[in-house]
Structures are given as structure tokens and as C-alpha cells.
Amino acid sequence: MSSVHEHYDSHLAPIYLWMVGGFDNAVALGKSDLDALGIKPDTHKVALDLGAGFGMHAIPLAREGCSVTAIDNSSLLLDELRARGAGLPIHAMEGDLLNASRYVSEAPQLVLCMGDTLTHIQSKGEVEGLFSEVSRLLAPKGLFAMTFRDYTSPAAGDRRFIPVRSDDSRIHTCFLEEEPTHMVVHDIVHERTGDAWLMKVSAYRKLRLSPDWVSSALREVGLSPTISAGPRGMVQIVARAA
CATH class of the missing domain: 3.40.50.150 (Vaccinia Virus protein VP39)
Known part of the structure; x- marks a missing residue:
């Protein structure tokens, strides 16, 4: 984290x-x-x-x-x-x-x-x-x-997946995970390098x-x-x- x-x-x-x-x-x-x-x-x-x-x-x-x-x-x-x-x-x-x-x-x-x-x-x-x-x-x-x-009533199920933005070379999606006092936000970034896609993931906590x-x-x-x-x-x- x-x-x-x-x-x-x-x-x-x-x-x-x-x-x-x-x-x-x-x-x-x-x-x-x-x-x-x-x-x-x-x-x-x-x-x-x-x-x-x-x-x-x-x-x-x-x-x-x-x-x-x-x-x-x-x-x-x-x-x-x-x-x-x-x-x-x-x-x-x-x-x-x-x-x-x-x-x-x-x-x-x-x-x-x-x-x-x-x-x-x-x-x-x-x-x-x-x-x-x-x-x-x-x-x-x-x-x-x-x-x-x-975030006091956080999204559940599929609504925990939030599309942020995408284009031909980059896709950014957030995934939310609930904790008692915080939300864990996973930022998932796919970037095209040549013919392949590279995934980068990082997570941090937000206060509820x-x-x-x-x-x-x-x-x-x-x-x-x-x-x-x-x-x-x-x-x-x-x-x-x-």
C-alpha cells in the first residue's frame, strides 16, 4: 500500500x-x-x-x-x-x-x-x-x-469499478475497497507499448x-x-x- x-x-x-x-x-x-x-x-x-x-x-x-x-x-x-x-x-x-x-x-x-x-x-x-x-x-x-x-455509503458490487478515462494508448480504471474508516482506492492503468499492453497498479487510502x-x-x-x-x-x- x-x-x-x-x-x-x-x-x-x-x-x-x-x-x-x-x-x-x-x-x-x-x-x-x-x-x-x-x-x-x-x-x-x-x-x-x-x-x-x-x-x-x-x-x-x-x-x-x-x-x-x-x-x-x-x-x-x-x-x-x-x-x-x-x-x-x-x-x-x-x-x-x-x-x-x-x-x-x-x-x-x-x-x-x-x-x-x-x-x-x-x-x-x-x-x-x-x-x-x-x-x-x-x-x-x-x-x-x-x-x-x-464514501460513507460506498459503491457495492460492479459499481466498485469506475472507468476514469481511456483512449487508444491508455486505460485508467479505479477499484474501491471498503475499510471501516477508509476506502482503499486501486488505480489500474494500462498503457500500450508497441503491440502490447503494460498494466501498472497502485493503491492508497482515502478517509471516509x-x-x-x-x-x-x-x-x-x-x-x-x-x-x-x-x-x-x-x-x-x-x-x-x-
Whole structure:
């Protein structure tokens, strides 16, 4: 079993842009996510993007004039972000999102934790620690927006097999395996080499978080959360600072 960092570093990061349909498609989806949140560049001028990856949300934010601190632990994805976001007000930092305060010099009006980043944290105690840190960092009336997959009622039977993407040279499938507190995600990648197909498999654990528990943990640190349906089958929670 790989750690989250090992899994992405060696298995997913090299094909991540391909997985999401290419850079332009991913950034267009990111812009749509931000529009649905009602993000306004004139009131959200400073942002912190946790688990920023190659900039799916950081780049459209920065294009609107927002100053973004983008944190991720994948050097490969951050290199892509730096190249794609050259000239934009983005500060790409390699590091642990649980230590976000180390990289912030100005209170953000917006903190993002999008995609399924939240479930990559490995314990509820660490999630609570992140929420406490974000609550301290947020500017007054700031927003903390997150999306994540609800694994509290996981898929069963054939629905545990999830086709991610395929083309003539690559096929990516996920297989989900249930544990009491986590889901084990097996990423199975077939790649064509000449006339043969090479299979690569890696697995890692995602934390099972319910929307109600996440909302309760946010309220415990003084934030006011609202739950709604998010993009691409995820749950969306937007929490406001006092």
C-alpha cells in the first residue's frame, strides 16, 4: 500500500492532465466551479488553494486578478502550475497543506480545498486540525470552500469499478475497497507499448468523511457551513468566517 504522496508522485501525477481531459478542459471546469461558488475577484483578492495540483482553480482565480498561494506536495504538478501560470500572481509552494500557515503572509479572503483533497488527509484529527488552522487564517467574512466524495455509503458490487478515462494508448480504471474508516482506492492503468499492453497498479487510502461530520467540525472552530451538491458527483461545503 502506497502513501498518498507516493501514489501521486509515482503513479498519478505523470498522467494527471490526461486524466482530466487536458489542461484547457480542466481549467474551464475549475472556472465553472468557482462561478458556482459565487467567487468575486473584487471581494476575494487573496486566496489560498490547498492541494492546488497543476492549477485547475488557482489559474482561473489568478486570471481574474486574485493573488493565490497554491500548496501541493507534488513537485511534478507544481512545475506544471508554474509553467502554465507564468506571469500570473500565483505563489506555488511545495509543502503539506496541514501546515498551511507556514506559507501565508496575508489573511486570505478565500481558502479552497477542492477536488477530493480533503479525503486524502488520513485521520479525522488531522482534518480538525486543518479546520482550526484555516479558521485562524481566514480574513473576517472570508470563505472556506471544499468539495469531496462521500464514501460513507460506498459503491457495492460492479459499481466498485469506475472507468476514469481511456483512449487508444491508455486505460485508467479505479477499484474501491471498503475499510471501516477508509476506502482503499486501486488505480489500474494500462498503457500500450508497441503491440502490447503494460498494466501498472497502485493503491492508497482515502478517509471516509460524512458531510454532517465535516459541517459539525467546521462549526466547532467558529465557521458557518452550508452543504450542497457539488460538481462531478461530489459534496460541496462552503463555510463562512464570522
